[in-house]
Amino acid sequence: xRVYYNLCNSTDMGYDICKEIRNLGEHIxxxxxxxxxxxxxxxxxxxxxxxxxxDVIGYRGWIQIEGAVPPGQAVxxxxxxxxxxxxxxxSTT
Numbered sequence: 001x002r003v004y005y006n007l008c009n010s011t012d013m014g015y016d017i018c019k020e021i022r023n024l025g026e027h028i029x030x031x032x033x034x035x036x037x038x039x040x041x042x043x044x045x046x047x048x049x050x051x052x053x054x055d056v057i058g059y060r061g062w063i064q065i066e067g068a069v070p071p072g073q074a075v076x077x078x079x080x081x082x083x084x085x086x087x088x089x090x091s092t093t
């Protein structure tokens with residue numbers, strides 16, 4: 001079994017996402033990053049803690065971005081900012 005883990009949906013449901021990430025470990029095949037109405041890093045998710053959990057399980061796979069657009073902001077403005085944020089948080093160098 002493989003899991004496509006959605007950080008925001010699990011957060012919104014009240015789950016401890018970092019604990020879940022550690023528990024699911026190698027069963028996670030991909031991550032879904034969104035903030036439902038905010039740029040990544042400006043919502044409910046603590047991406048620094050998520051990064052630490054990803055390091056624990058050794059994850060180096062795909063992370064998809066969706067729904068990280070503030071009200072009134074264009075998608076074409078939001079996505080470069082979201083990509084930059086994730087690259088800074090997830091950089092392995």
